[in-house]
Amino acid sequence: MPKATQYKTNSVIYFQGDVGDKIFILKAGKILSKSNDIETKEEINELVAPGEFFGVKSALGRYPRDESAIVLADSEVLVFSVPEFEQLVLSNTRIIMKMLKVFSNQLRRMHGKVQNLIGKGTSKDAEEGLFSIGEYYFTNRQYKAAVHALTRYLTLYPAGRYTVEASDLARKAGAGVAKVDSTALFAAAGAEEPDFSPPTLAPPPPPQSGPADPLAAKGFFEAVALANQEKYLEAYKIFQKIVATNADPEHSAKSEFEMGRCLVFLGKYDEATKHLTALIQKYPRHPDLKDALYFIGRSYQGKNDFTWARNFYTKILNLAAEDEPVAVKTRKALKELEGAKA
Amino acid sequence: MSLDLSVFNRFAITKRAGEIIFCEFEPGDAFYLIQSGKLKIVKIVGDLEKTLDILNPGEFFGEMALLEEAPRSATIIALTDVKLLEFNRANFEVLMAGQPQIVLNLLKLFAKRIYDQKRRFMVLTLDDIQARVADVFLMLDENGPKPVDLSDNSRTFPNSVEDIAHWAGLSVAKASEVLKQFVNQRRVEIQQGKIIVKNIMDFNRFVKSKRQE
Numbered sequence: 001m002p003k004a005t006q007y008k009t010n011s012v013i014y015f016q017g018d019v020g021d022k023i024f025i026l027k028a029g030k031i032l033s034k035s036n037d038i039e040t041k042e043e044i045n046e047l048v049a050p051g052e053f054f055g056v057k058s059a060l061g062r063y064p065r066d067e068s069a070i071v072l073a074d075s076e077v078l079v080f081s082v083p084e085f086e087q088l089v090l091s092n093t094r095i096i097m098k099m100l101k102v103f104s105n106q107l108r109r110m111h112g113k114v115q116n117l118i119g120k121g122t123s124k125d126a127e128e129g130l131f132s133i134g135e136y137y138f139t140n141r142q143y144k145a146a147v148h149a150l151t152r153y154l155t156l157y158p159a160g161r162y163t164v165e166a167s168d169l170a171r172k173a174g175a176g177v178a179k180v181d182s183t184a185l186f187a188a189a190g191a192e193e194p195d196f197s198p199p200t201l202a203p204p205p206p207p208q209s210g211p212a213d214p215l216a217a218k219g220f221f222e223a224v225a226l227a228n229q230e231k232y233l234e235a236y237k238i239f240q241k242i243v244a245t246n247a248d249p250e251h252s253a254k255s256e257f258e259m260g261r262c263l264v265f266l267g268k269y270d271e272a273t274k275h276l277t278a279l280i281q282k283y284p285r286h287p288d289l290k291d292a293l294y295f296i297g298r299s300y301q302g303k304n305d306f307t308w309a310r311n312f313y314t315k316i317l318n319l320a321a322e323d324e325p326v327a328v329k330t331r332k333a334l335k336e337l338e339g340a341k342a
Numbered sequence: 343m344s345l346d347l348s349v350f351n352r353f354a355i356t357k358r359a360g361e362i363i364f365c366e367f368e369p370g371d372a373f374y375l376i377q378s379g380k381l382k383i384v385k386i387v388g389d390l391e392k393t394l395d396i397l398n399p400g401e402f403f404g405e406m407a408l409l410e411e412a413p414r415s416a417t418i419i420a421l422t423d424v425k426l427l428e429f430n431r432a433n434f435e436v437l438m439a440g441q442p443q444i445v446l447n448l449l450k451l452f453a454k455r456i457y458d459q460k461r462r463f464m465v466l467t468l469d470d471i472q473a474r475v476a477d478v479f480l481m482l483d484e485n486g487p488k489p490v491d492l493s494d495n496s497r498t499f500p501n502s503v504e505d506i507a508h509w510a511g512l513s514v515a516k517a518s519e520v521l522k523q524f525v526n527q528r529r530v531e532i533q534q535g536k537i538i539v540k541n542i543m544d545f546n547r548f549v550k551s552k553r554q555e
Contacts, residue, residue: 038460038464039467056453057456057457058453060453061450061454061457063453063457089442089446090442093438093439096446096449097438097445099449100452104452107406107455107459110463111406111415113459113463114463114466117466118466126367126368126369126413129366129413130366132386133365133367140391145360145362145419148361149365152365156368306355306428307430
């Protein structure tokens with residue numbers, strides 16, 4: 001049981017630097033918390049508010065007290081041992097939340113101060129930092145890590161300072177990953193599976209030229225019809241052929257997008273993500289760009305990776321007008337996410 | 343941690359060995375509790391990937407993102423296949439209501455991290471670089487295992503010169519220069535994979551006198 005203790009004016013409950021395992025609440029009276037700013041050494045004097053805890057952080061971690069607690073007027077204080085304190089807050093979780101907020105702010109401030117001291121002259125902003133991580137892993141042939149960092153870069157900064165370099169590196173890194181494990185991708189699926197290897201290995205399409213190929217157009221719409229009947233594997237194969245033949249740049253690009261969509265519906269989420277990411281890098285102005293982002297989001301959602309799914313969905317809402325169909329779909333998907341998580 | 347976390351299965355995600363959970367500089371709004379597997383915290387310093395820590399089941403990471411959406415301060419990579427519980431601000435309340443003990447542990451972790459950062463700050467504010475290097479050893483000693491024989495003032499640290507440079511906020515060249523001076527004064531010995539401080543109390547007095555200046 002916590003003990004109610006009386007302290008006389010001018011007594012000291014603890015000194016800065018003491019190590020103690022007690023936690024206190026001021027019930028009545030006047031107590032001064034006296035400490036020094038870690039940077040300027042300036043004295044900081046703060047009154048403890050009635051009902052406020054003090055000495056929590058140092059007692060929980062058995063660290064030296066940050067401040068001295070000086071009694072300015074006769075006071076009544078409740079004294080807790082750490083187990084008593086824990087018992088109290090476990091049955092009153094609002095206290096934990098409040099303290100967590102205070103601690104988190106202190107931590108963030110301290111972290112910033114340390115970074116200021118060591119980062120002098122070499123501080124990178126987040127955009128440059130993220131790109132340089134992708135670059136580092138690429139240079140060191142850790143392609144999976146490189147793809148992760150660069151894909152994140154391209155998602156966060158689609159028109160950033162390093163977008164061109166990042167998409168170039170991401171493509172090369174993607175090819176590196178594919179080289180390492182494309183053969184293993186569908187090993188379990190048997191020989192009947194079509195080749196799902198990422199298009200990063202395919203030669204880039206020739207520059208826009210020539211009239212649309214009516215045959216490609218016909219094949220494309222046939223495949224779309226198949227996809228609409230949920231015959232995704234058949235549709236995928238036709239889209240793949242259109243891309244491979246590459247007779248008509250417009251339908252090739254569209255087919256590449258449709259391939260990604262089929263992969264999502266086939267539940268091949270990893271391949272879909274890879275495919276669509278490569279698509280976005282290859283065609284930064286693809287007419288279905290936002291839909292491609294949407295299906296990447298769907299893939300992450302399919303993998304229960306809700307954070308990334310949310311990241312992509314949020315991105316789309318930033319890019320799309322409110323009444324665009326893709327925005328409507330995205331808002332619905334986000335709602336689904338909330339339902340799944342909350 | 344022997345808590346029943348099965349009610350949180352809907353927050354579970356799995357990653358394969360080698361996969362990145364998040365990258366330094368990425369914005370973050372989720373924190374993670376490790377259910378199974380091992381991960382490493384790394385930072386790329388210059389052109390080296392430095393492992394700052396290894397994380398084990400029951401531990402948290404990404405907790406800084408809990409109350410603020412700021413860029414991640416390090417990269418987390420799975421060393422084995424891992425199962426994680428992912429919480430963000432929105433569903434943190436669910437965790438709080440179901441397992442306040444976990445949140446209390448988080449509070450203690452925050453207390454420790456604040457203290458660690460303060461201690462680090464104290465090292466970095468020493469202008470005298472010899473004192474700074476000496477203080478790094480004092481800091482590592484405070485965090486390390488307590489000596490069996492209290493009268494024994496020599497300490498062995500499983501650290502490299504690069505580690506010391508990192509904590510002291512010095513270039514590796516500068517740090518090894520200082521260490522060489524200590525070696526010449528016979529206060530320190532450098533061996534394969536470890537550094538021996540002959541008398542930690544001597545470093546303690548030295549740092550104290552420099553801090554008062």
